[in-house]
Amino acid sequence: MSTKFALFILLAFNLTLPIHAQKIRVACVGNSVTYGAGIKDRDINSYPSQLQKLLGTNYEVANFGHSGATLLKNGHKPYWEKPEFQRSKDFAPNIVIIHLGLNDQGNNNWPEHKDEFVADYLEMITTYKNLPSKPQVMICKMTPTFSGHHWFEEGMRESFKDIQFKIETIASTANVELIDLHEPLYRFPEYFPDNLHPTKDGAAIIAQKVYTTITGDYGGLQLPKFYGENMVFQRHAPIVISGIANANDRITVHLNTRSASTTVAKNGIWQVTIPAMNAGGPYTLNIQSEESKDIHFNQVYIGDVWLASGQSNMDFKVNQMQSYESVLKDSLSPNVFVLSMDPKVLKGNPFTEKERSLCNTNDYFEYSNWSNTRDETLENFSAVAYAFAYTIQKELNVPIGIICNAVGGSPTQAWISRERMEATHETISMLNDSWFNPLIDTWVSERKSENFGGDKHTNMRHPYDPTFLFDSGILPLVDYNFKGVIWYQGESNAERITLHSRLFNMLVNDWRLHWQKPEMPFYYVQLSSINRPTWGQFRDSQRQLLSIPHTGMAVSSDVGHKTDVHPKQKWIVGERLAKIALNKTYEKSISFSGPLLDYVNIRNDSLEIHFKYGDGLKTVDGAPIKDIEIAGEDKVFVKAMTKIKGNRIIVWSKQIKNPRFVRYGYSPFTEGNLVNKANLPASTFSNIIN
Template identity: 70%
Template sequence: MFFTTNPICAQTIKVACVGNSVTYGAGIKDRATNAYPAQLQNLLGNNYEVANFGFSGATMLKNGHKPYWDKTEFKASQNFAPNIVIIHLGLNDQGNNNWPKHKDEFIADYLEMIALYINLPSKPRVIICKMTPTFSGHHWFEEGMRENFQEIQDKIETIAKTANVELINLHEPLYRFPEYFPDNLHPTKQGAYVIATKVYGAISGDFGGLKLPEYYGENMVFQRNEPIIITGTANTSEVISVSLHNNKATTKATKNGTWQVTLPAMKAGGAYKFSVTSQSSKNITFNKVFVGDVWLASGQSNMDWKVHQMQSAPSVVKDSLNSNVFVFSMDAKVLHGNKYTQQDFAKINANDYFKYSGWSNQKDEVFKNFSAIAYAYAYRLQKELNVPIGIICNAVGGSPIQSWISRERMEKTHETISMLNDLWLNPLVDSWNSKRKSENFNFNKNLKNRHPYDPTFLFDAGISPLKNFNFKGVIWYQGESNAEREDLYTRLFKMLVNDWRTHFKKPELPFYYVQLSSINRPNWGAFRNAQRKLLTIKNTGMAVSYDAGHKTDVHPTQKWIVGERLSKIALAKLYNKPIAFSGPLLDFVNVIDSKLEVHFKHAEGLKTLNGNEINDIEIAGANKVFVKAMAKIKNDKLIVWSPKIENPRFVRYAFSSFTNGNLINKYRFPASTFTNIIE
């Protein structure tokens, strides 16, 4: 063992697990062998004696409905003469029958219990725990429990500091595994094992030695011109030394096994040697790393579409390799339309869903299987900026936007809580996603497993592991799996952008996205218009792609042009390059007699492709019944009318799901789908 505050040679170390039903093991089959204290015993081995003093329903509050103070388990835990005490209480205090009336007593009661244990004749080491999760499916969640829970978690942190005792965070990573909590409160055997490993690490200091996140490796790129934060795990109190080029730093792993160093900002350059060493574990060295700009590419299948699948792929592979572009793929291990096997279900968890490719700048399988759009984007940035560009892609085909949003964020509104709680044929979920899940689950709605398209899953598996890495910005191509409900998507997209900016600790993180292309599917015109209106979000940009669509194929192969359009947005808006980056965007509409005068932003040289008449343009009166319109261009404005509409009020353009819209500016950027209807 690495350390204990009470070293006892050739003597069994007694561990008292104090708590409520989670400690007791309520709901776990074969509780005596599978509750967390029993699994902790197996991890610690014969030098320890672990005893379970859990009591279901117990409160920390003396004035709670079932105080632990009154239970025989409390007295028995003291008589056990423990050397270590693990306290996990508070879950039952969050109920409205306890918390509102007695919450001001919680800290005093908890501190008194800690003092009582510390002053036992055995003088135990006391460790307290932040609570395991209470999930949104609990019937009291929106009736105050959500807020009560967070108040208790905050108070437990205060208590640990006040009493100067160690704190174990049992909320993470269990919060990323709702499948381990079938009743939204009590963990399964697997959940109990996670608790046991967290407690084992706190007691022993053993966290498996020096480790770095999986996205570290040869040819990786660190973000330039910003402090370089490097994180990892190691055994408790392990001294960690980090070296990158001429910069060095030393730190010590915390009691929870984490460590972090911050190196000074560096200008673009490389290759540099990067090493991380520890005093007793293995050392890690990468001989070639770089400093430049790092981007995250995410979304669904059109972002995931590979270099080797794109139009003109052979010439791209042959002629467009850029050795200063470094790509890294996170590929889904399970994604198909058949019935899932037990092996499939085993991989659909937040720890194991993605396969990491490692970094590459070579003409190899990593490059050929990388996102075509993301590569085109990075290629153009590198040519213009002349710095190393790193880009990570974790797009997943068919994924809806709600799968990419964190549980923290989705638990804040009733609408998204509904999506979290009803995972089977929820009417808020697009029909294709529901059908695919039904097929994968063999139409068995009693399965408690997660599906890759379930809300929060891809955040847990693909975004949470990256949140300590520093990205310059995000490019996003997604929406096909949410196109049935554009108003809901608008709310979810705003939620996602804010959520990622919060987790990446960059409130103004650039977020550039692709407007859906063109296909004969219902509602795509209205959806593209909804995406246009999302440009009101600060530090966003939108690449129009309907002119690169296909009438029947949801995966059009013209990916290079889409990646280039995204890159021009970044170059103009973020890097201040004097280049055009957008097609005409609706500004406002004037009513002039029986005609509408449409004004645009980015309308210099407004014209049609090949000089033809304007396609897919419609006009309506106050009743919003649209008819085909006549139109002409005058001084970069669009004049629209119809003899059938005497008093026009509304116009819409490129609203057909598969549109032949042909309005462009002098830079040949296509105009976005638009209407002036405000809803």
């Protein structure tokens, strides 16, 4: 407990208590969540009971929860009329914790009486404040109602948000402490088997949150897991340094020659901002606390910071790629700093109980140290990400930091936030049922079933479940300023092509929203070549995703493998991503893209194909263009004859009298050989509008 904060509480309440009653009385007012409905042995496992254990013998905690109670006086079961309300007042509390509103969100209450909610809540607060014991009143943002609730899409989703907003307004108006019970539990849907009531573990999170709010004890000074020696902060932008400490502690941060101080908020969160700096380092970073041991780093840097994410081809290690010994000998830079976030469990076969326990958002990732030398961290770092970072560092000559949190086999939906997934019926379906849902690729569903032994009744989340990797791997990073993102993923969504396009749009916009950077660069890799049925069409769909602003795509079809989903020529892929960044983000005059379809003209019995980035069209081997086909209105494709004419291609076939459509590189394993003068390969393309 924060010493100053604890002494303040004890002195304040002891002045109001009779000499013979020195315990601080805490009244937990609420509905079934407070009561502990559905929790086995609720007398010891409900949140008020667990709170009592945390607070200890100087406190007396009482549970005044009533299942189904509404805050609204005109609700279907007003708390005002229940015996617990009177008992809570007779308890003569010194602290009152109110958690109400969940039952008000129903269509039997909210539509008709929502305009009464604020006044009723303010009256309840005043009622408690005016008790002879003059208690401190704290109110709670509601615990989550998850998308599996049968009323979620019947108005509850919208009314829930409305109530949460009103509760924030009420706290400000009444000048009472607001306890956020939503955010910490929103990342643990496994603790809500009926989508509304928490389990014992969920109640423990509530108890901990209330305990820290009452005591100000957050365990002392703490930093995010990715802070460490050799870390890099983003240049040319305000440097935000944040963490957790005990309430009212005084934190002072010294970085290089600059300092900033702040007092820790009652919610335990602190943040300081250092003015923008130019690239440089190493600098010292010292974080001082008046109550805890200081944290000191001898070497941190200012430069550019990138995030690398996706699935196994992004996770593919430096020591696995082609010619890795030469790379580690000739292409290491002391100004490239890497950090890995590695999954603690990822395999075939059933998970053990220990491995199952690691499938939660707090424990799933293991963080490495920052490294800029040939060591285990760097050799096991993403080959694509390192090639990218090395290439841009060589050009920019500033420190480059890069974090990789790619997870093999992970689908796109695992990387999207719950807030975004709850917005559409289609993605809600994926949230509510990830067991062989027809919207989810077969391989993903089979791996989950294999890992969980086919146990469909488990409440555990799988790493491939929607939102899991966002909660565990993205949310912890949103206060860290990244220059941009590189992404290599899609293999686990290749069966559902149009759905993937919607999910990818959702993911990019979602990340930009959470980082509050609407133009954050997002550069991705088009899938390579392999003999899998849908991959040609999938690559073309990825090309069309370039319509998303501030994106770029690196083609990798020419470095694929007929049967190996993990081709080893990763340095080329990383270099191509780097060229995109150097051109688009850093405005360097450098070729960054192979030919991209622009438009197609019909010329009698032939088609004339025009390209962006098509200067110097040629084939890489001097042979005729391979894997190019045309079709008429019936879309029955046949092999085409071709002629390169300047920056255009003329295609025709004697079999097609009135050609309308063309496609290139559509074979799953393509031998397409079209490049431009920079020898960058053309993307798979077609002029069929999907």
